[in-house]
Amino acid sequence: MRNIKLTIEYDGTEFHGWQKQPLQRTIQEEIEKAISKITKENINIIGAGRTDRGVHAKGQTANFYTFAKIPASKFKLAINSVLPREITVSESEEVDEGFHSRYSATGKEYSYLIYNNRVRTSLLRNYSYHIPYEIDINKMKNASNDFIGTYDFRSFMSTGSGVKDTVRRIDSLTIKKENNIVKISVKGNGFLYNMVRIIVGTLVDIGRGKLEEDKICYIIQSKNREHAGHTAPPQGLYLEKVFFKS
Amino acid sequence: MRNIKLTIEYDGTEFHGWQKQPLQRTIQEEIEKAISKITKENINIIGAGRTDRGVHAKGQTANFYTFAKIPASKFKLAINSVLPREITVSESEEVDEGFHSRYSATGKEYSYLIYNNRVRTSLLRNYSYHIPYEIDINKMKNASNDFIGTYDFRSFMSTGSGVKDTVRRIDSLTIKKENNIVKISVKGNGFLYNMVRIIVGTLVDIGRGKLEEDKICYIIQSKNREHAGHTAPPQGLYLEKVFFKS
Numbered sequence: 377m378r379n380i381k382l383t384i385e386y387d388g389t390e391f392h393g394w395q396k397q398p399l400q401r402t403i404q405e406e407i408e409k410a411i412s413k414i415t416k417e418n419i420n421i422i423g424a425g426r427t428d429r430g431v432h433a434k435g436q437t438a439n440f441y442t443f444a445k446i447p448a449s450k451f452k453l454a455i456n457s458v459l460p461r462e463i464t465v466s467e468s469e470e471v472d473e474g475f476h477s478r479y480s481a482t483g484k485e486y487s488y489l490i491y492n493n494r495v496r497t498s499l500l501r502n503y504s505y506h507i508p509y510e511i512d513i514n515k516m517k518n519a520s521n522d523f524i525g526t527y528d529f530r531s532f533m534s535t536g537s538g539v540k541d542t543v544r545r546i547d548s549l550t551i552k553k554e555n556n557i558v559k560i561s562v563k564g565n566g567f568l569y570n571m572v573r574i575i576v577g578t579l580v581d582i583g584r585g586k587l588e589e590d591k592i593c594y595i596i597q598s599k600n601r602e603h604a605g606h607t608a609p610p611q612g613l614y615l616e617k618v619f620f621k622s
Numbered sequence: 623m624r625n626i627k628l629t630i631e632y633d634g635t636e637f638h639g640w641q642k643q644p645l646q647r648t649i650q651e652e653i654e655k656a657i658s659k660i661t662k663e664n665i666n667i668i669g670a671g672r673t674d675r676g677v678h679a680k681g682q683t684a685n686f687y688t689f690a691k692i693p694a695s696k697f698k699l700a701i702n703s704v705l706p707r708e709i710t711v712s713e714s715e716e717v718d719e720g721f722h723s724r725y726s727a728t729g730k731e732y733s734y735l736i737y738n739n740r741v742r743t744s745l746l747r748n749y750s751y752h753i754p755y756e757i758d759i760n761k762m763k764n765a766s767n768d769f770i771g772t773y774d775f776r777s778f779m780s781t782g783s784g785v786k787d788t789v790r791r792i793d794s795l796t797i798k799k800e801n802n803i804v805k806i807s808v809k810g811n812g813f814l815y816n817m818v819r820i821i822v823g824t825l826v827d828i829g830r831g832k833l834e835e836d837k838i839c840y841i842i843q844s845k846n847r848e849h850a851g852h853t854a855p856p857q858g859l860y861l862e863k864v865f866f867k868s
Contacts, residue, residue, distance in 0.1 A: 432745060456742060461742075462744050467741075495702070495710060
């Protein structure tokens with residue numbers, strides 16, 4: 377049996393997130409339906425991570441097992457031909473039998489787009505977080521350094537996820553501003569439920585002056601979600617890349 | 623009576639273009655309905671130029687006459703509050719009675735986005751022209767210089783428009799590539815029907831090797847639409863800015 381790895385881009389606007397669920401349009405289900413159509417098998421795919429409703433991906437990763445004899449690199453075009461235009465398989469390759477998109481992943485990179493302008497945006501309305509007030513990027517940059525390292529990030533996790541081990545490692549967190557667009561990029565070995573969106577919301581609260589820029593260490597140590605900032609909305613978030621041992 | 627000038631951004635994906643027409647959803651009609659709701663008048667707006675179905679704008683300009691006493695700069699937020707999210711008034715100001723968005727315009731700037739990658743894009747599917755084959759940017763840049771100047775651009779006009787004077791002046795035409803994205807920007811005193819899209823299609827045909835890079839002068843002089851390249855699709859086109867005497 378062959379194990380095929382896919383790299384996937386999607387516009388999450390009109391989906392109820394990645395994970396399959398009854399009566400909802402999800403990215404996982406659309407991809408499973410598409411592959412099943414191609415291979416005439418009943419396909420289940422394993423995603424590297426779930427993304428919420430409205431969240432986008434440029435480099436989501438998933439794998440599936442198949443008996444189909446299609447050359448691995450041809451899968452992408454075959455699957456794209458039956459997928460809705462909102463989902464694109466950008467790469468397909470054959471991997472070891474033991475490869476597992478979730479358990480084999482060693483890290484992830486997310487990016488987050490903020491549209492910082494008094495007036496809203498139409499072209500980026502589904503692809504960014506509109507912040508109409510001024511935010512101090514330097515304060516946000518200063519605060520961002522305190523996220524780097526291995527910590528218990530329980531304060532930056534939404535309740536309702538069953539995860540027990542809340543220790544994660546953040547390797548980098550960068551903030552760039554160009555005209556009205558602020559791009560926040562964060563890399564780490566894994567992320568808790570809503571962790572990137574709460575980090576972004578906390579940085580925005582610091583940029584706005586609602587939280588002090590030297591409070592990140594204290595918030596982490598408190599292990600209390602209420603001490604962190606708000607949860608930034610989903611439409612600014614992009615799963616950029618999933619990393620694996622090479 | 624006051625004359626109010628609006629600067630307008632829109633996502634043209636779900637509209638049948640700018641110009642009002644029966645039974646179709648158009649940008650002009652949505653804006654007129656919105657302003658009429660605010661001012662309780664029967665409002666007609668004058669746009670700087672029509673954009674086709676699927677074409678976007680960052681800096682479309684329009685003006686309208688009103689007796690309403692709302693401060694000019696407040697119009698934008700008032701109108702946005704009743705407009706669909708796909709249209710945003712980014713600026714509103716009071717102008718001389720004689721100001722006319724079309725006749726007072728001295729020039730326009732358009733940009734065009736190409737997504738040049740073997741595999742399609744989901745995130746930019748409505749915002750770029752997907753070209754899956756290789757295009758030679760240097761050939762396109764060489765050819766672009768021959769568009770600069772004042773010429774009869776009849777070869778770069780779609781049939782069906784009633785325009786008699788087909789002489790236009792192009793001031794600049796730049797091509798930039800960053801990763802998979804090619805951005806073409808063009809400024810001029812005015813553009814014929816589909817002119818930017820035919821210029822882009824011709825440049826793409828040159829980049830692909832279907833047309834030679836030194837043929838632009840010949841194509842212009844021939845005054846024959848059949849000698850130019852294909853018409854690039856609407857979703858890559860953005861009306862960036864309308865210029866006026868200051």
